Amino acid sequence: xxxRSQVSMVFHLDKCIGCHTCSLACKNLWTDRPGTEYMWxxxxxxxxxxxxxxLYEDQEQYHGGWVVEDGKLRLKLGSRxxxxxNISFNPRLPTLDDYYEPWTYHYKELIEAGPGDDQPVAKPxxxxxxxxxxxxxxxxxxxxxxxxPIYAENDPNLRKVMNEExxxxxxxxxxxxxxxxxxxxxxxxxxxxVAACPSGAIYKRGEDGIVLVSQEKCQGxxxxxxxxxxxxxxxxxxxxxxxxxxxxxxxxxxGQAPACMHSCVGKIRYLGVLLYDADRIEETAxxxxxxxxxxxxxxILDPFDPKIIRKALADGVDQxxxxxxxxxxxxxxxxxxxxxxxxxxxWRTLPMLFYVPPLLPxxxxxxxxxxxxxxxxxxxxxxxxxxxxxxxxxxxTAGDERMVITVYKKLLAGRIFKRAQTVGDIPMExxxxxxxxxxxxxxxVEEIYHLTALAAFEEMFVIPPMLREVAIQMGVDPHEFQEExxxxxxxxxxxxx
Amino acid sequence: MDGFLFIAFPYIALILxxxxxxxxxxxxxxxxxxxxxxxxENRKLFWGSVPWHYGITLILLAHLFAALFPGLAxxxxxxxxxxxxxxxxxxALAFYALFGLIVLIIRRLPSNSRVRxxxxxxxxxxxxxFLIQVATGLGIAIFERWGSLWYLRTAxxxxxxxxxxxxxxxxxxxxxxxxxxxxxxxxxxxxxxxxSRLVHxxxxxxxxxxxxxxxxxxNRRGRKVTAESTEVMR
Numbered sequence: 001x002x003x004r005s006q007v008s009m010v011f012h013l014d015k016c017i018g019c020h021t022c023s024l025a026c027k028n029l030w031t032d033r034p035g036t037e038y039m040w041x042x043x044x045x046x047x048x049x050x051x052x053x054x055l056y057e058d059q060e061q062y063h064g065g066w067v068v069e070d071g072k073l074r075l076k077l078g079s080r081x082x083x084x085x086n087i088s089f090n091p092r093l094p095t096l097d098d099y100y101e102p103w104t105y106h107y108k109e110l111i112e113a114g115p116g117d118d119q120p121v122a123k124p125x126x127x128x129x130x131x132x133x134x135x136x137x138x139x140x141x142x143x144x145x146x147x148x149p150i151y152a153e154n155d156p157n158l159r160k161v162m163n164e165e166x167x168x169x170x171x172x173x174x175x176x177x178x179x180x181x182x183x184x185x186x187x188x189x190x191x192x193x194v195a196a197c198p199s200g201a202i203y204k205r206g207e208d209g210i211v212l213v214s215q216e217k218c219q220g221x222x223x224x225x226x227x228x229x230x231x232x233x234x235x236x237x238x239x240x241x242x243x244x245x246x247x248x249x250x251x252x253x254x255g256q257a258p259a260c261m262h263s264c265v266g267k268i269r270y271l272g273v274l275l276y277d278a279d280r281i282e283e284t285a286x287x288x289x290x291x292x293x294x295x296x297x298x299x300i301l302d303p304f305d306p307k308i309i310r311k312a313l314a315d316g317v318d319q320x321x322x323x324x325x326x327x328x329x330x331x332x333x334x335x336x337x338x339x340x341x342x343x344x345x346x347w348r349t350l351p352m353l354f355y356v357p358p359l360l361p362x363x364x365x366x367x368x369x370x371x372x373x374x375x376x377x378x379x380x381x382x383x384x385x386x387x388x389x390x391x392x393x394x395x396x397t398a399g400d401e402r403m404v405i406t407v408y409k410k411l412l413a414g415r416i417f418k419r420a421q422t423v424g425d426i427p428m429e430x431x432x433x434x435x436x437x438x439x440x441x442x443x444x445v446e447e448i449y450h451l452t453a454l455a456a457f458e459e460m461f462v463i464p465p466m467l468r469e470v471a472i473q474m475g476v477d478p479h480e481f482q483e484e485x486x487x488x489x490x491x492x493x494x495x496x497x
Numbered sequence: 498m499d500g501f502l503f504i505a506f507p508y509i510a511l512i513l514x515x516x517x518x519x520x521x522x523x524x525x526x527x528x529x530x531x532x533x534x535x536x537x538e539n540r541k542l543f544w545g546s547v548p549w550h551y552g553i554t555l556i557l558l559a560h561l562f563a564a565l566f567p568g569l570a571x572x573x574x575x576x577x578x579x580x581x582x583x584x585x586x587x588x589a590l591a592f593y594a595l596f597g598l599i600v601l602i603i604r605r606l607p608s609n610s611r612v613r614x615x616x617x618x619x620x621x622x623x624x625x626x627f628l629i630q631v632a633t634g635l636g637i638a639i640f641e642r643w644g645s646l647w648y649l650r651t652a653x654x655x656x657x658x659x660x661x662x663x664x665x666x667x668x669x670x671x672x673x674x675x676x677x678x679x680x681x682x683x684x685x686x687x688x689x690x691x692x693s694r695l696v697h698x699x700x701x702x703x704x705x706x707x708x709x710x711x712x713x714x715x716n717r718r719g720r721k722v723t724a725e726s727t728e729v730m731r
Contacts, residue, residue, distance in 0.1 A: 080706050087701075088550035095539045096611065128537070129614045195710035198702035206715035216526035219700045220533045237537050237615055240530030240694075281711075468716075 002278040003301060003312040005321050005464065006189065006209035006352050007247065007271065009261075010333040010340045011182055012452060013358040014411070015268040018180035020044050020140065022260035022269075026184075029259045030246070035238025037102035037127045040139050041245035042260040044182045048155035048391070049142040051181075053098040056231040057156045057344065063092045064229030065192050065347030066285060073286050073348065077196055077227050084198065092226035096237075100137045102127040128237075145178050152178070157394040177386045179358040181395075182268070184260060185232040185245035186343070186351030187211050189276065189299070190285040193244075196227025202242070208273075208466060209352065210247045218242050229347040253468050257461040270451075272328025272462040273321055274335075274352070275301040275312055285348045289398040292345040299350075300335050303328070324464035329451055330354065337448055339407055341396035357392050357404060359411045382408050406438075413438035414445045502681050503666040507659055510688035517691035518699070531697035537611040538604060545600030552594025553627075556634070559587065563645065567653045574645055584638065584645055591635045598627055619693045626686055633679040641673060652680065 026042040045051045059065060063076045077083060077092060105122035113120030126133040142151030148171055152158070158167060169175065187204075191211050194202045201217035202224055204210070213224070213233070220240040224233040233244045248258035256262065261269040276299050284295045301308045303325035312322055325331065333340040333356060340354035382389060382405055389401050389408070397403040413434040420431035435445065451459065484492065522529060535542050563570040574580045602624050605616045637644050651668045658665035669680065689695060 075710075084702070084705060088546045089543050090535060093535055093539070095536055101611075126611075128611050129609055131609045191711070194712055198705040199700070200702075200704070200708055200712055203712040203714045206713045216529075218530070219697060219702070220530040221702065222533055222535060225536075235533070235536045237534060239527075240532035241527075 001280075001311055003275055003308065003315045003317055004209070004278045005207065005312075005317050005325065006274050006276055007187070007252065007464070008209075008274045008328075008330045008334070008352040008354070009184070010270040010330050010354045010356065012268045012270070012333075012356040013179055013181065014356060015266040015452075016044070016180040016182055016358075017266045018044055018046065018144070019265050021263050021265050022182055025259040025263035026245075029248070031243075033238075035236035036234070036243060038096060038099045038139075039234040039236075039243065041232070041234075041243075042182065042184045043139060044180050045140070046142050046144055046152070046178050047181045047395070048152040048158045048178065049145070050151045050154050050156075052139045053094045053231050054137075054151075055098075055154065055156065056094070056229075059229055059347070061092075062094065062226060062229070062231070064227060064231070065344075065349055066190070068286050068348070071286065073190075073282060075192055075195055075227060076229075077192075077223065083196065083223055087198065087221055087223075090222050090226055093222055093235075094225065094231065096128075100139055100141070101133060103133055103135060106132075145176060157391055161388065161390040161394050175386060179387070181343075181355075182260075183230065183232070183343070184353065185211060185247065186230060186349065186353040187245075187247060188352060189278075189281050189350035190348065191228075192347075192349050193224040193228040193233045196223040197221070197242075198223055202233075205249075208249075208252070208464070210249050210252075211244070212246055212249075213242050213244055215239075215241050215243075229344065229349065230351070249466075252463055253466040255463055255465075257457075257463065261461060267455075267460065270329040270333065270460050272330040273325040273464045274328060274330055275303050275308065275317065275322070275325050277301060281350065285350055289346050290400055292348070293341060293397050293400070293403060296342060296345065296350055297335055297338065300331070302335070303331065318465070318467055318470070320467070321464045324462050327459075327462045329455070329460060329462060332447070332451060337410065337444065339410060339448070341403070341407065343395060344398075345396075346398035355396060356411075357396055357407055358387075359408055359415075382412070409438040410440055410448075413440055414448055417442070417445050418449055499666060499670045502677070503655065503669055504659075504664040506681065507684045510684040514687045514690045518696060521691055521696065529696050529700060530694065531700075532694045534612045534615050537615060541600055541604040545597045545604055548593045548597030549601055550597070552590045552597060553631070556587065556590050556594060559645075560648075563648060564653050564656050567649045570645075571649050574649075580643065580646065584643065587645065588635070588638050591631060591638060595631045595635060598624070598631060602628065619689075623686075623689060623693055623695065626682060626689065630679065630682045630686060633675055633682065636675055637679060641676060 022042045023040055023044055027040065030041060031037070031039045040052065043052045051057060055061060056064075059076060063078070065076050066073050067076045068074075075083075078086070103124045103126055106125055107122050110120050110122050123132050124135050125131065141147060145152050153167060153171065158170070162170060187209055188211065189209070191202070191204060194204060194211065197218075198221045199217050199219045201214045201219070203212060203214065205212065218241045220235070220242070222235055222242070224242050225231070225235050227233075233242050235241075236243050248256070248260075251258055251262075257271060261271055280299050284292075284299045287295045301312075303309065303312075303322055309322055313319060330340075334354050340356050342351045342354055345351070389404050390399075392404045393399050393401045413431075416426060416434045417431040420426040420428050432442075435442065440448075486493075535546075574583060604610070605612050605620070605624070607613060641647075651672060655664075655666060655669045669677065686695075690698070
């Protein structure tokens, strides 16, 4: 066993209102430079939908992630020699048209237009060529199911779980249902972008597991873009370097939550530390599809177990980080309550961003009085949910519907219990019965309820001390640093020639 | 004039290529990149980049091989059939590379194209130099027959005399103008190397074939560390 710590995230999809505030906070902070206009390190997709870049989930097209061949993990992108052969032309690279051509408007025309019969119009201009352009698509063109025949109907997950007839029924107006899927880099335990990089420029930080691209080592070979199945590494066409979500590490290192999380209106985002066993990464990622989610939960270690704590300290995890791991909201959602699931575990990168699947739409029936009432057989309605469970399973459990139902039962039981408690129109015995069936205790429900609905900032974001001061002191003697170069210099300020 | 073109200029080009190349790599590593524009335009790039890279790499390797091992090259080219086959292969590769290069140039021409916007002056200069260089090379192969043989007796001794710091240019000064132009342009391209995106040539990531898949970097000392304090995850 080799204990390491990982800063991990949980997104509670039931609470996401799709407002894109996270995306804008990120854009304004990190990707407002030339070459990054089209990048959305954080984006929010409507599901069902084709996502951003479009159809990124179709790995038959992009060959992202890992596959198991003869019991061994291999990049779906191909062998190492194949990659080098394809280096002058990467056949699996999405182009700008798969994202969108970024644009702005000729606002000056609004002011400078001469007198006329019509209102002046600000024409759209490309942020790449500066020429006037026809806007054909944007990063969230499929928002709220707009353009369904192009986007939602072509969702690879939907195509996998529904035939044509079922899809036709699905898109009937009264039946329509959708939810939002906010995505950032998953900071995976078994990142395929790192493995695909020919230059070895992408790396995982040992202390906190944040995956970064060394801008100095990157040579622009673009294999990481194809290698990441989530398409969360982007190519900056201006600098010729790959860029990606940095989990706002400069903010984390100063004790602040990442910008996307800090600004989240629905309070759907949680951040905390997980301890995991680095020796079992490859073994875990090689499991059969059906065992992947459980195996990933298994590799996450119990931060309260004295044996684990001892080993963690011996492996160089700081006591303060262990303390943070014990208070981690992510540990609760992922491991203790088993409510949060990874996105597309079948890509085998062991993503460390987990999602609480949305319990939607409310599974209620219309009564004669015109009131929506909860199905008396509270769990039987899950099978007939408007958003089919097998769609969720295709997203979050590599197709295992039972696992999604287990999560749903817990979420539903929690709602029934709280309703019995606060509204009182459901008898408490029935609520207790629901809890029993979902294998939850009252105490657990109260805790889940608290963290989901009431938790304050400090409970949602348990940022471990990043201990940069310790790291720096171990590399450089601060006194030496002070006397040699003073503050503000990276390179030694030598006297000029 | 010949003295400048065939003695001073090659030395200037080589010294700058190595000196500036190393300086840039060490002090300005951020500026090293292949500067790919594939994300902006994909289709023409396929017909341009693949023929260009494969064609020119093989031709360059042939030049390099003959220069480094003239004896071996002479033996290989000794037979009539072998000479004919290799010359034809060379000409075919040159056409292949030229085709790719022309596609690459056309790709960057339209004033409203995305790639045009991501084109620097240096890209234009490079493409121009390459076009002339490949064209003269092809011209030599067709009109000054059996270049692969006389190359061994003219240019190769001159290269080696430059390496030995005892320049002998007699074998090259009497050659036709087109050949001399090809030589000088070759060194001009070497001169451009450290000042352009050509630096990506030396960054070809052969080490990828054996490096471990995962890279983990630690801040702390006292761990199992390799160069640059990277620990390899297994």
